[in-house]
Amino acid sequence: MMSRSHEEAALARQHTWYVPACIAEWEGASLEGLWLRSASCWRILIVTKGIGVIAERPAGRGCIWLVPPESPLELEQVQTLQGVLIGYRCLAPDGGEALLGLSHPQPLASGSTQLLRLADELADLWKCPDSEAPFRLQQTFATMLAELEKARQAALLPESDWLSRTLKIMQEQYNSDLTREQLARQAQVSPQHFSRAFRKRTGFAWTDYLTLLRIRHAQLxxxxxxxxxxxxxSQVGYKEGLYLSRRFKATVGISPARYRNQTQRFAALNFNHTASLIALGLQPVLGDYSPWLEGMQRRHGPVQQLRFAPIGPNREAWYRQIASVQPDVIVHYSDAPENDRLLPLAPVLEIPFKTMNWREQFRYIADIANRSALAEQWLEQFDERLQLMQARLYRDWGRRATVAVWELGDDKAYGISSSFGRGCQLLYSEFGFRPPERMLREGIEDKGYIETEIGRIADYAAEHIFILGKSTMWENLLRSESWSSLEAVKAGRVYRVERSDMFYGFDPLSSQAQLTEMMRHLTGAELQ
Incomplete structure (x- = not known):
């Protein structure tokens, strides 16, 4: 995010004219004379060929200096270098000089191929103007300035930022033909610095990290x-299966064929995914359990439970606990920032958050576990129960009413949509109920939830209201006139869910239990 001073400078540049004053190709010692003659201008020094030293820094093809007027630049070893020098002036709207040129304390270490092409084109246009396109030089110069500003802003980012961007590029393009020079150029650093910083951040040489990414994707x-x-x-970036087989065995320790045929040991880092594995008849070697799921499972025997969260002082203990069980596959949500750290342990099956419903997540995990047929059998039995209950609801209500599901915090209430579970994946997606109109207007379907004061729950009138959780402010709401006047309250259609931890899940087992509990309320059990 830009600071206020950077934002103000960027805005001022929109009202500044940038005019080339001199453009010259240089070679070796000729740079010194050109540098002195252009001293009153803002300058862009571009190296297009050779290896040397400028301002006590290694200089080679693609190095670019952005220098203010009258600023010195030590030209120690330029005899073997070639490039382009551009001098330009900055004009304010009143025609006076504006101090808004581009500068940077260090060279932009890896100018893009496009910048080098633009530099050559500008040098040619300066020597031989295009009479049929009189504004071409100005257009080309403006394009170069825009590219330089992007490179300058990227160079201002802390090292952790460009490394994060590089990791994201590699994770998204792992199956492409990536090179160190290409990645360094995008990061605006030298290839040598790129290699050092990458190893320091990840513990891997960049080539080893790329190999690990490819092998993990191959495993899945x-x-x-x-x-x-x-x-x-071919899907993970290698040209033939034989080469993949060699790299696979070196990384995983067994051949691809043996890996595919063996029983996999799963670690599930979210209780929704733990429950999905259990529904498939698989006990994870390590799992995250909600209180409800843990209680249900302990009736059948001990569970190996994940004891720490990946935040705070327990981060390292959390990581060591996962490493100690040596999983073959780790299941986690795709937006979890700790997934990168888990890559050396095992492939991470990343489940998209909010974009997959519970059925799709269940099937996705079943595919990887080679239990797709079992998942379909489970869902078929679930749908039989669902259809019976849908028929009962239609008989009792004749239409699909509005339902609000509220989870109480200390002083806030959270209205939930189908993407956040709490039984809403059934009420809205399976039964066809809909949220109150006000919830829809406030964007509950896009955000997944809305937040309001507990005392304002009554503002969201619905024909049925489910309440999860507890709060000391609940009693105050019950005594309010706005609450007492709701039709749902008068008709006894407010349902307090005692086992609210059962409703946290967004998975097959939780959905099954939630279905039973909601139908108990909706079809005539004692209402509160």
Whole structure:
């Protein structure tokens, strides 16, 4: 995020004219004379060829200096260098000089191929103007300034920022033909600095990290498809299956065929995914359990429970606990920032958050676990119960009414949509109920929830209201006139869910239990 001073400078630049004053190609010692003659201008010094030293820094193809007027620049070893020098002036709207040129305390270490092409084009246009396109030089110079400003802003970012961007690029383009020079150029650092900083941040050489990314994706591809090894190789960035097989065995310790056929040991880092595995008849070697799920499972035997969260002082203990069980596959949500750290341990099956409903998540995990048929059988039995209850609701109500589900905090209430569970995935997506109109206007379907004061729950009138959780402010709401006047309250259609921890889940087992509990309320049990 830009500081206020940077924002003000960016705004001022929109009302400044940038005019080339001199553009010259240089070679070796000729740079010194050109540098002195352009001293009154803002200057862009671009190296297009050779290896040398400028301002006590290594200089080579793609290095760019952005220098204010009258600023010295030590030209120690330029004899073997070639490039382009551009001098320009900055004019304010009144025609006076504006001090708003581009500068940076260090060279932009890796100018893009486009910047080098623009520099050559400007040098040619300065020597031989295009009479048929008189504004071409100005257009080309403006394009160069825009590219330089992007590079300058990128260079101002802390090292952690460009490294984070690089990791994201590698994670998204792992199956492309990536090179160190390409990644360094995008990060605006030298290849040598790129390698050092990357290893310091990740503990890996960049090539080893790329290999690890490819092998982890190959592992998931082997488990989730019947593709042959050559096909898998092409999907993860290798040209042939034989080469993938060698790299796979060096990383995983066994051949791709053996990995595909063995029983996988799963670690589930969210209780929704733990429950999905249990529904498939798989006990994870390590799992996260909600209180409700833990209580249900302990009736059948001990569970290996994840004891720490990946935040705060327990971060390292959390990581060591996962490493100690040596999982073959780790299941976690895709937006979890700790997924990068888990990559050396095992492939991470990343479940998209909010964009997959509970059925899709269940099937996705079942595909990787080679239990798709069992998942479909489970869902078929669930749907039989669901259809019976849908028929009962239609008989009792004749239409689909409005339902609000509220989770109480200390002083806030949270209205929930189908993407955040709490039984709403059934009420809205399966039964066809809908949230109150006011919730829809406030964007509950886009955000997944809305937040309001507990005392204002009555402002969201619904024909049925479910209340999860407890709050000391609940009694105050019950005594309020606005609450007492609600039709749902008068008709006894407000339902307090005692086992609210059962409603936290967004998974097959929780959905099954929630279905039973909600139908108990909706079809005539004691209402509160």
């Amino acid at each position: 591809q082997l488990l989730g498809s019947s593709d042959n090894l050559d096909t898998v190789a």
